[in-house]
Amino acid sequence: MVIIGAGFTGVSAALDLATAGLKVVILEANEVGAGASGRNGGLACSGWRHDQKWLEARMGREDARRLWLLAEDAKSDLLSRMQDFHIDADWTPGQIFAAHTPRLMQDLDEDADFMARAYGHERPKRLDREEITQALGTSAYHGGWRDPSAGHIHPLKLLYGLMQAALNAKANLHEYSRVTEVGSDRGKHFAKTRTGRVLADHILLCGDGYLDGIEPDVEARVLPIGSFVLATEPLPKDSAILPEHDSVMDTRFVVNYWRKTADRRLIFGGGEKYTPNWPIDVESFVRRNLVKIYPELRSIQVTHAWGGALGITPTRLPYLHQVRPGLLSASGYSGQGVVLAPYFGRILAACVLSQHRDYDVLARMPVPHFPGGRALRWPLLTAAMSWYALRDKLP
Template structure:
């Protein structure tokens, strides 16, 4: 195993080879007491650690593998707009006022991320422009309405409807029927952001320990005790920010946040295909099992998605990725895949974030369901604000009704994989 290969995330990502040196942090060696303990070294945990340490709070963050091995360092890099669902969809169940509050929160998250990177000199390779595209002709009415509703009810004037001709021209493909162009968001290099965030948190005084898994969590005498192979952490407050990697550590989180496997590939530069995503925007389609892709500045295509879900990784990730690319871009049927990688994404039953106090003084935040680049960073900041006694928008997520997955510990994973496979089949028709 090389320094870049992770036991929880197969394959070598393009991000790893392009991000430069990734700093290392020592494993925990010995027991300690701290004001706040954070389990998980992704965006949520590191943002919380930075904000708390900057306010003078004693913070100890532990990561089971290396910082960046989870979804925060290996995702599609798309910021998106709003929550996981379109705002008009949330209106149907939550009403306009709550839906608007959640939409505004997501816009605050977008601005926080970009401002944070700028303030701390983190070059995350931000590129503006995103397209949501429809893989079925019956979606045209919804896509037209989406842009109109965003402007009239959510004060978001950056969406514009694309007919089939414009969609084909922007994508360089006739595969999709229509779409919505979003000029108010874009995409980033997620690992560059994470590396910069970790360095910033450490510089603020947060103690970061890699290769330090939490093996148990319990409470005694008004404190929370976290056992690790290198020692015990005693804390007044704890943030569980493991997302898809909760395992058996804490049962309430495990019942609500389910890991699924997601896979991404990077092609060789598409020098012979200049019309493919000539504007370098990011794209996500309307499938339930979403396909997402974007063109890098060097001309490579990053493409993510998979048709069928299992608990394991395929032996040849490149073959699965290339097949999906060829459905959209037939001329790329034999394109070279220079990098292919995967990992676990934390999803919830409703595809809404899971925010809950699972023990006294122990908050669990995760389950971003593929929409976490903005929200996870912002939720880490909001958790810190809450810990410091401030009123925050985190309560908007805590108030959501996110039920546990059915089936208990033995059946919920098989049931989920069957359901996702069914959705993948439905997407084809």
């Protein structure tokens, strides 16, 4: 059993497969957590990147409902796994979705009404303009919704915890072992690295935005985009910013997301790149978005700034796929991988052990190719994303 990639997807699959007694080999091009799982903002979100109305329109009521329940299950599964394996990843409940225009506040209200009516989902709490100003410590937003079932974690602590549990279950980890080719030979799959080939009955592709040149079918649907984050020096104890330690994401297409760490640093993500040319000065790139929301942080000391690649799909839905019998892939969580990637890792593992009962609905999610083929998909993606990013600036 070979797993390519030691992020949430791969490590989570490894844990279940090693626990079930399979011989598991993880091949990681770099170090555990070198990909998005060790670099992300730590927001553990509810649902999918599209609301339920969108899913119902594309997939029908029944599939959309099953997907909603799966996303809910993914959240609670993450919490119970942290408990089962004694992983202290600074889990903090509470996530605010903040509307940056009155029209988007109206959309959020309509969506909440629909969810209460059609799904019996009443957990989020509405925040009016005054309440959101108080909750965020900024008057930059028109209102929002607070979801107590979502929240935030320290992503690397979560990943290391899952990795340790997988090692305890006798999974084998090989860092600095980039796979350059997967293929089949005499009824077995193989993964080729610089030093040799590993033969296996099953191979799981868990490279998400870092998988490059391995499997054209996946790479036609999952493209890496760059997302960028900074961490400030610890804020004062009496800071008005996030007094309840919520995590926040806003309604912009190029989303801003932020939270406070256990030691009161502000982790702020804002700004994306749709080409492989990343900013040289990440701190300034992100800070200019930070100060639009918190002008008083104009000269706060930034202690760390970094970027990472995450896989997105044309529909922003994950791509779960059996490429060939025995060769499976899950990726393209489009910014919601903290909850979804460990869960999809479990689904991959279940598919290896026996067919997973929800594989059918998850594999039915519409994930087409990016237009333009390998040559033109970058320019077309850049043009489309830049257009949507421009719309963030309109009232």
